Amino acid sequence: MKRFWSFLVKSLRVRFFLILFITGLFSCMIMQSAILTNYKDRAIEVKKNEVQTQLRILANHLITYNYMQDPSSAIVQAELTLLANLYDGRVLIIGDDLQVITDTYGKREGKTIISEEVVNCLRKGSDGVATVYDNKNGYLEITTPIIETAGIGDGDYLSSEAQSKEVVKGVMLTSVSTANIEKTMEILNNKALVIEVIVIMLILVFSLVASKALLKPFDRITSKLNEMKAGFTDEPLSVPDYIETEHIVDAFNQLQGRMKV
Template sequence: MRKWFEKLWEELNKIVIFRSLRFRISVLIILVGVVCCFGMRFGILRNYFSRAVEVRTTDVQSQLQILANHLISYDYLMNPSSDVVNAELEQVANLYDGRIMVIGGNYAILKDTYNVATGKYMISEEVIRCFKGVILSHYDNENDYIEIAVPITNTVEEKNETVGVILASVSTTTLVQNEEILSRNSWIFVFLLLAVVLVVAFFMPRIMLRPFNRLSDAISEVKSGFTDEAIAVNDYVETEHIADSFNQVMERMKVMEESRQEFVSNVSHELKTPLTSVKVLADSLNNQDDVPVEVYKDFMSDICDEIDRENSIINDLLSLVKMDKKSANLNITSVDVNALIESVFKRLSPLAQRNQVEMVFESIRQVNAELDEVKFTLALTNLIENGIKYNQRGGVVKVTLDADYQFFTITVTDTGIGIAEEDQKSIFERFYRVDKSHSREIGGTGLGLAITRNAILLHRGSVVVNSELGHGTTFTVKVPINYAVNSKAAAEAVEAKKQSTEQ
């Protein structure tokens, strides 16, 4: 049944109009309206009829009660020929379009207003029960009559003994006829109400959805470029939320667009600088005659340096572009992190020696983690290389490795020049260099930390910087030991990242 319903729902959803909210609200109003109209009509009619039967029963019962008292006072059971009582019995019977029988103590019928059973006996269950003092009534809906039995109680000398029974059956034909008239009239009422429901179903969704249309128009205006101002439709909380979310997306897109433009101009500038140098060097050689070989070699060596620089910028850019793609590009294997750090140390030791910087590795724990070795090495190399480059002679770069059951942590601490507080938030941006002239002297493109951060984020890890100008810098990298493929582990990693960012 459920499957059948799901299939039907799926099929209905293929119809475009069915997916329209306005159509759905209209259908809902019509359905609720129809159910209410018919339900109300049914309820009113049913209630009317049962109430009418109840009223008729109580009426007749009280009339019979009065009659029973008259029967006692006229001693009718002993002398059933009393004209007054007989006339009264006939009158009540006619009034309710029914039949009244008076039954004496020996179950003999003393009076029958139909004059067919007088003198006969009536021994039925109702009569027997009524003789015990119980007033009985029963509605026979098949034959349209109410049967009522009222005991005739002798209250003289406070005896309270049932000496006879009045049995009446009254017709409910008039009640049925009234119900039919009411039923016919109620159709007019139902149709009028349905007309109102249809009008409401047509206009109400239009009015209700007007703010959403305005929202859609506002978004279209932004989309087609007429305006880039924030939109506001505050009629409903829902429209307010959508407008807020849209404005936030627009804000993000603006920031992204600005950073894209900045990136493009930075890239162009960075790529042009070595080329300009090469051009200047080549031109000056070209414009001179009989240039000595030494000068040629000197210039050519400078040209080679500039080409290397250009090459390194392009390589860095390619690494960044590769890492901008999804994590599907990660080549995850189980990596011995201690060995990885040692191999980075080995590769950087010539640079450290040249800069007279000591490198120290402190491993608190042996760590094996699921990593993309190439990308992670790239990230770590840049951090340690920075520690060496932005250090002073005789300085130290210390790397520590520790782990808990979920994450491993690497810290890279140097005793170098440090980074000012206001620069710390920008150093991970592409091409950002704190002191441009000094950095240029040291060498580098300003892409290293952007690559580092991207590589670590791809591993669902975090990197934070702590630095004091003139004293040194510490970068702390925290990465899940097991690459978080499932959502729970990913969520924990994100949580850990959030915590480390807050610190």
């Protein structure tokens, strides 16, 4: 047993095998992790942009139908319900006094909500748009301002002197589920695991074959030295496969030549 472990520790063939196998294994694992992480980040970014586009359209409708002053529009209510159901989420319409006008869950209407993202959105308008991804609970929280653009100045709307001013009427606080992304990630992880096992088996076979092939020239040197020791041949050694084997063989041939003299 001791000799076996000594062979494993000192064997160049085993070391070649371990180096090739471990390098291939870690490369495979790192590549899998990088691809899946990149996919998840990209999927979340696409979903965020998609939802933000829908929210901007909805924010314009809130202004068009004067929803902030009269939240009885059936059209807007239908759009809010559709958006919440489409993205498996929740939408809160918050006025500029931080009071919840509409909650698609119907739990916080009439209550005051104090949130850093909401306050920043009311103060900064378009610059206050914020997106927070909660990886633990699996949802995106998007803060979108409800903006009414008011024209100011003496010039007409074609004049370069005409200006517009953003008036923030409220904020939409939207929570969107990322369960579909997580489900897709789970499926991809399972498929990636199967592929990874197959690749690892191929790496294992390649490492075994490569480590054996790389050390064949040294095996030939050992074999020829044994033949010379047994007296079967006295011809000079020649193993030109590697520079290292050439150096070893040249040194041995020179030593053998001196011993004959």
